[in-house]
Amino acid sequence: MRELTLIVAEDNLLVREGVLRLVAGIEGVRVAASCSHYDELLAAVDNYAPDVVITDIRMPPGHRDEGIRAANRFRTSHPDLGVLVLSQFLDAAYVLALLEEGTRGRGYLLKDHVDEVDRFAGAIRTVAAGGSFIDDDVVDVLVRSRTRTVDSPLASLSARELEVLTEMATGATNSAIAESLFVSAHSVEKHASAIFAKLGLAEDVEVNRRVKAVVMFLAGRTPEPEPAGGPGGS
Known part of the structure; x- marks a missing residue:
């Protein structure tokens, strides 16, 4: 297994040192720098x-969303770089901001x-x-607490499609969803395709439509219409 090189960005000294100590115990990774x-x-x-x-969401100079902005900036400057955001916030808006590109x-x-x-090493x-x-708990808590309204932008989904999307939001695979809803795996695939179409998620190798559909569900919104041919970038 190739050794992975990491950078840790966290402004809280105690949290940063704790993350560094935990990373040191993960086989096959090393920290090149912390900031x-x-x-x-x-x-x-x-x-x-x-x-x-590995970055916090908020850090100097503004203590707002620097980690998210850095992650989105790296899309262009370092397109092959992986970014893992560490957060204390159970807020789908942050997840959506991280994944919107x-x-x-x-x-x-x-x-x-x-x-x-x-879990940390796997991420x-x-x-x-x-x-x-x-994070599974981000999905779980938001699914349980989210209140749907009649004017929800997801109202175009059928009752069965909402059931499938809710199961997706718990991290269930298609086969697990099929078992839970007492339908065939093929039926789940058809419902998933319909969900992606209704949410305007075009097929694109750079966008995991399943993850993005779940995030949109949790945030209670749908994406802006994409141009013909799919999104312009990852």
């Missing part, structure tokens, strides 16, 4: 060309779960390989 400021993160990525950045190589993990080393390796990762 506490947005500008330091950008410079470190340029200097070390890491495989993965594509899901490839992007992950969102709650800080409460960083000490679950297998790191997933984004390094170009996959996408959303």
Whole structure:
């Protein structure tokens, strides 16, 4: 297994040291640099060309959404770089902001779960390989607490399609959804295709439509219409 090079960006010293200690216990990874400021993160990525950045959402100078902005900036400057955002926020808006330019190589993990080393290591390796990762608890809590209204932009989905999308939001596979809803796997695939079409998610190798549909469901919104031929970038 090829060793992965990481950069850790976190302005809280105690949290940063804790993350570094946990990463040190993960086989096959090494930390090239750690930083506490947005500008330091950008410079470190340029200097070390890491495989993965692990970053907080908020850090100096603005303490707002620097980690998300960095992740989106790297889409252009370092397109093969994986980014795992660590957050204390159970807020789908942050997840949507992270994934709005594509899901490839992007992950969102709650800080409460960083000490679950297998989950943490799995998230790191997933984004390094170009996959996408959303913390199970983010999905679960938001699905349970979200209130649908009659004017929801998801109202175009049928009752069965909403059931399928809700199951998707728990992380269930198509076969698991089929078993839960007592339908065939083929039926689930047809419903999933209908969901993607109604939400305007065109087929694109850079966008995991399943993940993006779930995030839109959790955020209670649908995407802006995409131009013909699919999205212009990842």
